[in-house]
Every structure is written in C-alpha cells, then in structure tokens.
Amino acid sequence: xxxxVVLVKEVPDAAVQKxxxxxxxxxxxxxxKTLNPFDTHAIEAALQLKESGALDVDEVVAVTVGPSSAVKxxxxxxxxxxxxxxxxxxxxxxxxxxxxxGYALAELIKRESPDLVLAGQQSDDGQxxxxxxxVAEYLGWPGLTQVIKLDVDGQTLTCxxxxxxxxxxxxxxxxxxxxxxxxxxxPRYPSLKAIMGAKxxxxxxxxxxxxxxxxxxVGEAGRKAVWTGSQEPPAKAAGELxxxxxxxxxxxxxxxxxxxxxxx
Amino acid sequence: MATRQRRLSESPIVPVTDERRELRDAVAQLVGxxxxxxxxxxxxxxxxxxxxxxxxxxxxxxxAHVSEPxxxxxxxxxxxxxxxxxxxxxxxxxxxxxxxTICSTILDxxxxxxxxxxxxxxxxxGSKRMCFGITEPDAGTNTHDLSTTATPHPDGGWRINGGKYxxxxxxxxxxxxxxxxxxxxxxxxxxxxxxxxxxxxxxxLTIQPLDSALTTAEKSFTVFYDDxxxxxxxxxxxxxxxxxxxxxxxxxERIAAASLANGxxxxxxxxxxxxxxxxxxxxxxxxxxxxxxxxxxKAYIDVQLARLMTMRAAxxxxxxxxxxxxxxxxxxxxxxxxxxxxxxxxxxxxxxxxLSLEVGxxxxxxxxxxxxxAPVSREMVLNxxxxxxxxxxxxx
Ligand SMILES: Cc1cc2nc3c(=O)[nH]c(=O)nc-3n(C[C@H](O)[C@H](O)[C@H](O)COP(=O)(O)OP(=O)(O)OC[C@H]3O[C@@H](n4cnc5c(N)ncnc54)[C@H](O)[C@@H]3O)c2cc1C
Ligand SMILES: Cc1cc2nc3c(=O)[nH]c(=O)nc-3n(C[C@H](O)[C@H](O)[C@H](O)COP(=O)(O)OP(=O)(O)OC[C@H]3O[C@@H](n4cnc5c(N)ncnc54)[C@H](O)[C@@H]3O)c2cc1C
Numbered sequence: 001x002x003x004x005v006v007l008v009k010e011v012p013d014a015a016v017q018k019x020x021x022x023x024x025x026x027x028x029x030x031x032x033k034t035l036n037p038f039d040t041h042a043i044e045a046a047l048q049l050k051e052s053g054a055l056d057v058d059e060v061v062a063v064t065v066g067p068s069s070a071v072k073x074x075x076x077x078x079x080x081x082x083x084x085x086x087x088x089x090x091x092x093x094x095x096x097x098x099x100x101x102g103y104a105l106a107e108l109i110k111r112e113s114p115d116l117v118l119a120g121q122q123s124d125d126g127q128x129x130x131x132x133x134x135v136a137e138y139l140g141w142p143g144l145t146q147v148i149k150l151d152v153d154g155q156t157l158t159c160x161x162x163x164x165x166x167x168x169x170x171x172x173x174x175x176x177x178x179x180x181x182x183x184x185x186x187p188r189y190p191s192l193k194a195i196m197g198a199k200x201x202x203x204x205x206x207x208x209x210x211x212x213x214x215x216x217x218v219g220e221a222g223r224k225a226v227w228t229g230s231q232e233p234p235a236k237a238a239g240e241l242x243x244x245x246x247x248x249x250x251x252x253x254x255x256x257x258x259x260x261x262x263x264x
Numbered sequence: 265m266a267t268r269q270r271r272l273s274e275s276p277i278v279p280v281t282d283e284r285r286e287l288r289d290a291v292a293q294l295v296g297x298x299x300x301x302x303x304x305x306x307x308x309x310x311x312x313x314x315x316x317x318x319x320x321x322x323x324x325x326x327x328a329h330v331s332e333p334x335x336x337x338x339x340x341x342x343x344x345x346x347x348x349x350x351x352x353x354x355x356x357x358x359x360x361x362x363x364x365t366i367c368s369t370i371l372d373x374x375x376x377x378x379x380x381x382x383x384x385x386x387x388x389x390g391s392k393r394m395c396f397g398i399t400e401p402d403a404g405t406n407t408h409d410l411s412t413t414a415t416p417h418p419d420g421g422w423r424i425n426g427g428k429y430x431x432x433x434x435x436x437x438x439x440x441x442x443x444x445x446x447x448x449x450x451x452x453x454x455x456x457x458x459x460x461x462x463x464x465x466x467x468x469l470t471i472q473p474l475d476s477a478l479t480t481a482e483k484s485f486t487v488f489y490d491d492x493x494x495x496x497x498x499x500x501x502x503x504x505x506x507x508x509x510x511x512x513x514x515x516x517e518r519i520a521a522a523s524l525a526n527g528x529x530x531x532x533x534x535x536x537x538x539x540x541x542x543x544x545x546x547x548x549x550x551x552x553x554x555x556x557x558x559x560x561x562k563a564y565i566d567v568q569l570a571r572l573m574t575m576r577a578a579x580x581x582x583x584x585x586x587x588x589x590x591x592x593x594x595x596x597x598x599x600x601x602x603x604x605x606x607x608x609x610x611x612x613x614x615x616x617x618x619l620s621l622e623v624g625x626x627x628x629x630x631x632x633x634x635x636x637x638a639p640v641s642r643e644m645v646l647n648x649x650x651x652x653x654x655x656x657x658x659x660x
Pocket of ligand 2: 362395396403405429433476484639640644647659
C-alpha cells in the first residue's frame with residue numbers, strides 16, 4: 001500500500017493584478033485566490049498513478065501551509081480527487097521563506113510517512129521553484145525537479161526531467177520528493193459530484209503546536225531571506241515593425257537587420 | 265507569473281457559492297477544450313456535438329438538478345450555470361434546454377420509479393436523450409386546442425394519433441415526450457391532457473425535417489403520429505394531469521432559455537470588447553469612440569440585469585417558491601432582448617467582420633432570435649406579467 005502526499009499552495013488568481021506591499025515586503029494577497037495551477041499537475045500525476053494501478057495507492061493527501069483562506073485550495077484539491085487534506089495554519093507562520101516553508105512541510109510529511117511526495121514546479125506567486133527541494137533536504141529523501149514523465153517499477157521510479165539542455169533520465173527509489181513540470185499531463189476538471197462533495201471530505205487543521213513544529217524556525221522568527229526593496233524592470237526599447245507588403249522586400253529587410261547585428 | 269483575463273461570466277455581481285464558482289470554472293475548462301470552431305464545424309457538417317455532450321455527461325453536468333440517485337443532487341441554478349457557461353464558451357447547445365431541462369425535470373417530478381430508473385441515469389450521463397413535442401400547427405400557444413389524441417387500447421396502453429411540429433432534435437432522441445389530449449372526457453367534464461413517452465422507433469411515427477434559418481446542431485421536425493402504440497408503463501404520472509405536470513418543466517425551460525441567451529450575449533460582448541481594444545481605424549482603438557463604447561456598455565448592463573433575474577429565478581425554483589414562475593418569465597424576456605441587443609452591437613463593433621463566420625457572432629443570431637418566441641413568446645410573457653404581477657384583466 002502506498003500513500004502519496006501532494007503539496008498544494010493557495011495563490012492569487014491569475015486574473016488579479018499582483019503587487020508587492022512595500023511596507024511588509026510581501027505579496028499583496030487581498031484579491032481573489034485559487035489553487036496554484038501548477039499544483040493541479042501534481043494532483044493529476046498522483047491520480048494517474050493511483051488509477052492506472054502503477055502504484056498500489058490507497059490514499060492521496062493534499063497538504064498546505066497557508067492562511068485560513070487556503071482551505072479553498074484544499075477543497076479544490078479534493079474535488080480534483082485527493083482523498084483528504086491537511087492545513088497547517090498559524091499566525092507565527094506569516095512571512096515564512098522557502099526554507100521555513102520547506103521545514104514546516106517536511107514536519108507535516110513526517111507525521112504522514114508517505115511513500116511519495118509530489119509538488120508543482122513553481123508557485124504562481126512566489127515562484128522560487130525551490131520548496132520541493134527544501135522539503136526533500138529536510139526529509140533526507142531524494143528530490144527531483146521538472147519531472148515530465150514517471151514510470152514505476154516496484155519501488156523504483158524512472159523519471160524524465162526536462163532540463164535546459166535536453167532531457168535527463170533519473171532513477172530513484174521511494175520514498176522521494178518529486179516536483180512535476182507542467183508538461184507532465186493535462187489536469188482534469190472536477191465532476192459535479194466531486195465539487196458538491198469537496199467540503200465533506202476530511203480536512204485536518206493544525207497549528208504549529210498541534211504539529212509539534214518549532215516556531216523559531218518559521219515565519220519572521222526563522223526567516224533567512226529578507227526582502228529589501230524592489231524596482232520596476234527596465235523598460236524595453238520599442239521593437240521595429242516591418243510591414244509585409246512585398247515579401248521579397250520584407251525578407252531582404254529582415255536579413256539586413258540580422259546581418260547588422262552579426263546574427264547571421 | 266501567469267496572467268489571464270477575467271471572463272465576463274465570472275462577475276461577482278451575479279451571486280455564486282464556492283461550489284457554483286468551481287462548477288463554472290470546470291465547465292469553462294471542459295468546453296474551452298472544444299470552443300467555438302468545434303461547434304461551428306459540427307453544425308456545418310450537420311452533426312451533433314456528441315463528444316462535447318459525452319464529456320458534459322461524464323462530468324455529471326447534464327443532470328445537476330435531478331434527484332441524487334439519478335446522478336444529480338444540486339439545483340436548477342447549477343444547470344443554469346452549465347448552460348450559460350457552455351454558451352459563453354461559444355457552444356450554445358439548444359438540446360440542453362430540452363433533454364436535461366424540460367424532459368428530465370418532468371420525469372424526475374412525475375414519472376414512475378420504473379421510468380426514472382430506465383431513463384434518468386442515461387439522460388444525466390449523456391447516453392440517452394429525449395425531445396419534447398407540444399406545439400401543433402392548429403393549436404399554437406393555446407394548449408387547450410391540442411388535437412393530438414391518446415385513445416385507450418383494448419389490449420392496454422394507448423394509441424396516439426395526430427401531428428406536432430417544431431419538435432426539435434427528434435431524429436437524435438431515443439424517445440419523445442408527447443403532450444396529448446385524452447380521448448375520453450374525465451370526471452371534470454372538461455378535456456384533459458396526458459404526457460406519454462414514445463420510443464423513437466415506434467410504429468406509425470413519421471419524422472420530417474422542418475427547415476429553419478437556425479444555425480444549430482439540433483434541427484426541428486414535423487412529427488406525424490399514426491396509431492402509434494404506447495405501452496401502459498409509458499404514461500408519465502397520472503392520466504388527465506398532463507397540464508399540471510407540464511408546469512414542473514416549464515419554469516426550468518424558461519430559466520434554461522434565458523441562460524442560453526445570457527451565455528451567447530457574454531460570448532459576443534467578450535469578443536466585441538477585445539476587438540474594440542485591438543482595432544484601430546484612425547488614431548485610437550475604436551473602443552475609444554463613445555459611439556462604439558457606450559452601446560457595448562449598455563448592452564452589458566442589460567445582460568447583467570438579465571443574468572441577475574435568471575439566477576434569482578433559478579434560486580426561487582430550487583426553493584420551491586411560488587414566485588419562480590414570475591421570475592422565470594421576466595428572466596426569459598429580459599435575456600432574449602438583451603442577447604439580441606448584445607449580438608447586434610457586437611456585430612456592429614466588428615464592422616464588416618461582424619458578419620464573418622470566423623468571428624462567430626452572426627451565426628448565433630437566429631438561435632437568439634428564436635428565444636424571443638420560443639419556448640414562450642414575448643407577448644405571452646407580457647400577458648402573464650400584466651395579469652399576475654399587475655392584476656390587469658385576463659386578455660385571452
Ligand atoms: C500565514 C502565511 C502567510 C504567507 N504569506 C505569504 C506572502 O505574503 N507571500 C508569499 O509569497 N508567500 C507567503 N506565504 C507562503 C510561503 O512563504 C511560501 O509558500 C513559500 O515561500 C514558498 O515559495 P514559493 O511560493 O516560491 O514556492 P515554489 O518553490 O515556487 O513552489 C513549488 C511547489 O512547492 C509547493 N509549495 C510551495 N509553497 C507551499 C505551501 N505554502 N504549502 C504547500 N505546498 C507549497 C507547491 O507544490 C508548489 O508548486 C505565506 C504562508 C503563510 C503560512
Ligand atoms: C427553432 C424552434 C424550436 C422549437 N422547438 C420546439 C420543441 O422542441 N417542441 C415544441 O413543442 N415546440 C417547439 N417550438 C415551438 C415553440 O414553442 C412555439 O413556436 C412557441 O411556443 C410559439 O407558439 P406558436 O409558434 O404556435 O405561435 P402562435 O401561438 O401561433 O403565436 C403567433 C404570434 O401571436 C402571438 N400571440 C398569440 N396569442 C397571443 C395573445 N393571447 N396575446 C398576444 N399575442 C399573442 C404570439 O406571441 C406570436 O407572436 C420551437 C420553435 C422554434 C422556432
């Protein structure tokens with residue numbers, strides 16, 4: 001029997017204009033929020049492992065660290081097919097950095113002792129791409145990122161990683177922490193029954209004390225990364241528009257442009 | 265960070281629950297994989313959007329409002345969201361107003377357990393379809409004049425004789441629900457109606473196409489009934505109670521028609537606003553000209569008002585409120601008018617391109633125009649409101 005934990009985060013909806021609150025140095029999260037779209041790929045990967053029988057999965061558990069509103073992300077995760085969910089929420093967590101979040105998640109995972117932990121490639125807000133790796137480090141398990149194909153053979157996973165220069169094929173033995181790339185699958189949409197039933201699936205809400213997590217290692221108290229300032233990215237120079245009136249002429253212009261810049 | 269444009273249908277002005285927001289997003293995700301061109305291709309080829317229908321069924325979206333054992337458990341407000349979002353994604357499926365709406369609702373409320381068991385699961389999961397025939401050439405809006413008649417047969421069951429027209433989707437339905445006059449006058453001494461299920465391959469049934477201007481997948485038909493046998497089990501509910509039983513389906517039908525109109529209007533307004541932002545004819549985008557912007561803004565306001573009344577009507581219906589009928593009628597009228605206005609202005613905004621099939625608005629026009637007369641005409645809605653809301657004398 002195998003248990004899979006999927007790490008999910010609540011993020012501002014992609015339709016909301018995102019801003020950093022310069023007084024706290026944190027993201028302004030006042031707008032509408034949603035489940036991190038990248039995490040739906042991790043949920044889908046877990047469900048495909050379960051449904052295909054590739055792993056003998058008896059439970060998929062969605063886990064989040066986040067403010068009270070994050071229960072909605074958990075409802076979404078269970079409506080997509082997770083069996084139950086765990087929510088770590090505590091005022092002392094506010095302002096946690098990647099390492100702090102990774103530590104807290106690792107402690108939650110230890111309580112569950114799963115065989116496999118799946119995460120998204122990045123959050124849509126913080127987008128440090130690093131939480132999965134931090135979790136693996138704290139657990140002392142192998143950690144893989146950008147996995148876009150998963151093949152199971154007993155306790156061994158053969159993973160294809162999308163790297164800058166091509167594809168890596170890596171074998172790991174469970175337990176492991178795997179962050180999946182968004183090319184791994186096309187996430188499903190929830191069915192009516194799943195949507196209606198989402199609030200009825202078990203949701204465990206824990207404080208730091210409940211989970212016996214060291215408060216000095218998370219939040220403002222434990223953070224090692226500190227936001228110091230921000231500035232607008234430099235404005236890009238306007239591009240040159242070439243109207244295609246006569247194709248031969250257009251090609252000539254493009255070739256001349258590239259030639260000027262020693263690109264050909 | 266990913267950014268996306270908020271869909272007009274997501275406006276928080278129209279009341280939502282967490283579940284209904286998720287449902288709308290799920291429908292948008294499902295139908296978005298098909299899109300307007302898929303739908304146009306299906307219509308052009310004279311086919312049905314079967315793949316889309318099957319996906320909607322598999323997700324449970326075709327039976328949201330039917331009783332839980334048959335695949336539902338939600339309310340009609342959920343089905344209204346499904347119908348509206350399909351249309352807002354460029355796939356206005358007329359059949360949604362017929363099979364899951366009018367037919368499933370009547371069966372769920374009135375049919376025997378055996379009929380429900382046989383039909384409702386399939387209608388909710390998309391594997392079975394029913395169409396609905398009430399309109400007759402010589403009866404019109406006045407259902408008291410229906411002449412299609414059900415005569416009891418000595419061997420049990422009935423024989424149906426007569427004819428219906430405008431029966432939509434008859435050739436792709438597994439069965440028809442037929443409204444017929446009872447041959448024998450009941451104890452009240454007045455003619456009564458009953459509802460029957462007629463299987464699609466019943467002997468004596470002739471189905472002829474009725475050409476219309478609509479560019480929809482579902483075609484309409486004239487259906488002749490020549491001594492068509494109906495087995496005893498295929499009477500819906502009680503004999504002679506057809507008219508009362510019909511009411512279960514009429515309010516949902518109006519709410520569904522309104523939702524279809526609202527969705528098409530949102531689709532058109534979304535396209536038109538994008539075009540008005542992108543298209544520059546002089547020095548600014550055309551949307552900067554108030555002659556273009558104001559009519560779009562006004563059309564949007566009317567669509568939002570119609571959406572509010574539609575959702576309200578659905579909520580009243582789900583709560584079993586007697587005010588549901590009044591609200592459903594108002595919603596249907598407001599939605600049909602607002603949709604026509606929105607389509608017209610969206611076409612105008614596109615200039616000549618507004619008439620192109622690539623833009624995909626002009627070919628919605630006749631479906632929207634139909635909603636001004638069917639399932640209930642504008643005049644009959646106004647009659648109802650004048651009489652029941654304002655207490656004016658009955659006019660017919
Ligand atoms: C009360 C509270 C307030 C917070 N306020 C802020 C804030 O203002 N701004 C901010 O950016 N963050 C905030 N966080 C969250 C925390 O700081 C981030 O989760 C953390 O820094 C993760 O970095 P990232 O978003 O770059 O994740 P990435 O490393 O880009 O994410 C990769 C993957 O890791 C997993 N993951 C990431 N974060 C979480 C999580 N929290 N729970 C479960 N799985 C996760 C997901 O699977 C995700 O796809 C808050 C947390 C709490 C509890
Ligand atoms: C595309 C399409 C699909 C359809 N699908 C179906 C279907 O699947 N099943 C089905 O049974 N029917 C269907 N219909 C028929 C539709 O329901 C009727 O056309 C509609 O109810 C109007 O009835 P009628 O055509 O008989 O109009 P009539 O009753 O003949 O009315 C003609 C005109 O007179 C007006 N009028 C009538 N009485 C009054 C009055 N008392 N006061 C003021 N004005 C009045 C009407 O409003 C209308 O403008 C469909 C129609 C169309 C166009």
